[in-house]
Amino acid sequence: MRSVTLIAPAKINLYLEIIGSRPDGFHELAMVLQTISLSDRITINPIGIDAITIRSNDPSLPNDHSNLAYRAAALMVKQFPDMMARYGGIEIEINKRIPVAAGLAGGSSNAAAVLVGLDLIWDLGLTQDELQTLGAEIGSDVPFCISGGTALATGRGEVLSPLLNLDNLYVVLAKFRNIAISTPWAYQTYRQQFSSSYISEADDLKSRQQRVHSGPMVAAIMKRDGAKIGQLLHNDLEKVALPEYPQVADLRDAFIAQGVLGAMMSGSGPTVFALVESQAEADRVSDAVQNQIANQNLLLWTTKFVSTGIHLAES
Ligand SMILES: C[C@](O)(CO)[C@H](O)COP(=O)(O)OP(=O)(O)OC[C@H]1O[C@@H](n2ccc(N)nc2=O)[C@H](O)[C@@H]1O
Numbered sequence: 001m002r003s004v005t006l007i008a009p010a011k012i013n014l015y016l017e018i019i020g021s022r023p024d025g026f027h028e029l030a031m032v033l034q035t036i037s038l039s040d041r042i043t044i045n046p047i048g049i050d051a052i053t054i055r056s057n058d059p060s061l062p063n064d065h066s067n068l069a070y071r072a073a074a075l076m077v078k079q080f081p082d083m084m085a086r087y088g089g090i091e092i093e094i095n096k097r098i099p100v101a102a103g104l105a106g107g108s109s110n111a112a113a114v115l116v117g118l119d120l121i122w123d124l125g126l127t128q129d130e131l132q133t134l135g136a137e138i139g140s141d142v143p144f145c146i147s148g149g150t151a152l153a154t155g156r157g158e159v160l161s162p163l164l165n166l167d168n169l170y171v172v173l174a175k176f177r178n179i180a181i182s183t184p185w186a187y188q189t190y191r192q193q194f195s196s197s198y199i200s201e202a203d204d205l206k207s208r209q210q211r212v213h214s215g216p217m218v219a220a221i222m223k224r225d226g227a228k229i230g231q232l233l234h235n236d237l238e239k240v241a242l243p244e245y246p247q248v249a250d251l252r253d254a255f256i257a258q259g260v261l262g263a264m265m266s267g268s269g270p271t272v273f274a275l276v277e278s279q280a281e282a283d284r285v286s287d288a289v290q291n292q293i294a295n296q297n298l299l300l301w302t303t304k305f306v307s308t309g310i311h312l313a314e315s
């Protein structure tokens with residue numbers, strides 16, 4: 001078996017609307033997702049024993065079955081039981097640059113890379129649809145991470161409609177090193193506080209669809225209108241995360257005060273992102289916010305929209 005190295009990009013949510021609860025306990029969503037240039041590198045190496053092992057440059061990451069990359073490999077072994085006998089065991093090397101538990105789908109993207117990588121080295125020839133169906137078993141963000149770009153995501157996040165790929169916007173990301181937000185906590189808290197506004201599971205699909213307000217954001221994307229995209233950023237999970245973490249709310253306000261196109265928390269947070277039109281503007285805004293917040297726990301990255309999901313690293 002040969003080694004393969006894949007690029008696993010992070011995502012941001014340009015739009016996240018919670019529509020209601022689902023019989024499976026998850027939430028029905030309408031989201032617009034976007035991949036960005038901040039990425040992890042995942043290398044899959046052959047090893048001499050019939051096992052899955054994980055190695056990473058981040059000591060805080062689990063190396064066992066609770067690592068999402070491990071879970072992706074275990075799922076592939078379960079689906080294609082002959083492959084390990086034929087090709088041997090797998091070592092997954094994670095070179096982490098995406099912050100963990102940050103709302104940037106780092107773990108989901110690592111899992112997506114393992115699915116794509118094993119499909120390649122085991123020569124399975126799975127379609128993107130087949131890979132995404134497997135990905136949905138691991139997590140709601142995994143199917144999107146496989147295809148990437150700009151997409152509308154519905155259902156629990158796994159039903160994808162690709163939109164016009166945007167690659168003309170720059171993104172400043174900011175996160176406090178000492179704040180991590182659990183995704184289950186964010187959704188559970190939202191349910192406790194806002195379930196009275198949920199559309200009932202008993203309502204038909206049509207009335208659920210009428211509730212969705214993502215249309216103007218989709219239209220702004222189709223027109224590549226960066227200013228409008230910035231104005232229409234929306235994330236229902238901010239309603240629970242910002243009151244609990246006022247520092248995150250202050251960070252968002254600091255970006256807005258810099259006159260960016262728009263700023264918002266990504267996913268379940270706590271990363272805040274700001275959209276700007278050029279690398280120079282991204283650098284200016286990053287420096288200004290760093291100086292204004294003046295907190296040694298604040299980390300900043302300047303990144304860019306990209307139109308790719310999981311892809312092979314250039315050697
Ligand atoms: C916050 C987002 O990252 C936005 O893209 C996603 O909605 C979460 O995606 P994810 O981390 O891949 O989520 P999963 O691993 O599937 O689920 C984690 C937890 O989030 C909650 N969850 C997730 C997705 C969804 N549509 N409804 C939910 O209620 C559930 O409590 C679940 O136990």
Ligand SMILES: Nc1ncnc2c1ncn2[C@@H]1O[C@H](COP(=O)(O)OP(=O)(O)OP(=O)(O)O)[C@@H](O)[C@H]1O
Nearest residue numbers: 067068100101102103104105106107108110183267
């Ligand atoms: N390969 C991995 N990379 C990052 N986190 C992982 C990985 N495997 C397991 N985890 C665990 O998953 C949890 C969420 O991590 P992740 O970085 O994916 O969060 P996130 O960016 O908030 O995800 P999402 O935006 O999909 O909700 C953390 O508690 C982390 O320890």
